[in-house]
Amino acid sequence: MDLPASPQQAHRTVTGKATSRVVLITGGTSGIGLSLADSFLREGDAVAVCARSRAGLDRFTEKHPDGLAVQADVTDPQARTALLDAVGERFGRLDVLINNAGGLVERDFSADDATAALDQEIDLNLTAPIHLTGETLRRWPDLSAIVFVTSGFALISPTRAPTYGAAKAGLHGFAEGLRRQLAPRGTHVLEVLPPTTDTPATAAKTGPKLPPAEVAEATIRALRERRPMAFPGNAKLMPALLRIAPRTLDRMVAKL
Numbered sequence: 001m002d003l004p005a006s007p008q009q010a011h012r013t014v015t016g017k018a019t020s021r022v023v024l025i026t027g028g029t030s031g032i033g034l035s036l037a038d039s040f041l042r043e044g045d046a047v048a049v050c051a052r053s054r055a056g057l058d059r060f061t062e063k064h065p066d067g068l069a070v071q072a073d074v075t076d077p078q079a080r081t082a083l084l085d086a087v088g089e090r091f092g093r094l095d096v097l098i099n100n101a102g103g104l105v106e107r108d109f110s111a112d113d114a115t116a117a118l119d120q121e122i123d124l125n126l127t128a129p130i131h132l133t134g135e136t137l138r139r140w141p142d143l144s145a146i147v148f149v150t151s152g153f154a155l156i157s158p159t160r161a162p163t164y165g166a167a168k169a170g171l172h173g174f175a176e177g178l179r180r181q182l183a184p185r186g187t188h189v190l191e192v193l194p195p196t197t198d199t200p201a202t203a204a205k206t207g208p209k210l211p212p213a214e215v216a217e218a219t220i221r222a223l224r225e226r227r228p229m230a231f232p233g234n235a236k237l238m239p240a241l242l243r244i245a246p247r248t249l250d251r252m253v254a255k256l
Ligand SMILES: NC(=O)c1ccc[n+]([C@@H]2O[C@H](COP(=O)([O-])OP(=O)(O)OC[C@H]3O[C@@H](n4cnc5c(N)ncnc54)[C@H](OP(=O)(O)O)[C@@H]3O)[C@@H](O)[C@H]2O)c1
Pocket: 026, 027, 028, 029, 030, 031, 032, 033, 050, 051, 052, 053, 054, 056, 072, 073, 074, 075, 100, 101, 102, 103, 104, 124, 149, 150, 151, 152, 193, 194, 195, 196, 197, 198, 199, 200, 201, 202
């Protein structure tokens, strides 16, 4: 793929459509991350993804031979450095960082030990994306956008996974402060808060699930419109429900 010479050329055409950005998506081999990769590639952007499993990365490369698939665990500091090295070597720059890799662990604190592998969960959902963001900004200070895929559970914590709610709420707070810090240099900080989405992570769950392509579509639209937050699907009801009917929302979340 031919990349434009300057970042200004890279981000906008005369029609205002974003084009040919270099986008890095953590956890881009499955679910929401893979749908995001599909969508950015369709828009004509250059895409790098990372994940831990070789099989997922190989499937990605088979589907998208122009994409860059890097084996990297985002919780490993050396792997994060190698990931950014690989993006720099292949594309020479990064325009959009998407912190997407994450996962929910069900824990019942009313039962026995509910804290097994807690540090790994917090690292994946909170600490690692903060580190990766800091490391990316040090290399590419004029990054165009940083996206955090948190969750509707960042605003109201799930009964079955309170530590997931805590970590996502933490990332929500980080995104909010970072947005103000980076505003003067024009870096757009977008938080995406999906509702339950149909991905391998939710395969065992019944009930309504949003197609991941709709999360990707909402993300691309929010980036284009430079919105601070995107609420795909029925998550769009959350801000109003939190304001006017928090008890109803509480009852709805108890069933999820
Ligand atoms: N699905 C939902 O209902 C839902 C709703 C709201 C928010 N979210 C959030 O959306 C994001 C994506 O979720 P998803 O449902 O699409 O998950 P998914 O289908 O399980 O995909 C997770 C992706 O992250 C990668 N990954 C996991 N741990 C990693 C690590 N330590 N380092 C690098 N990559 C890692 C996985 O690949 P490997 O396993 O090969 O590493 C995979 O590519 C998560 O942050 C999740 O919390 C999901």
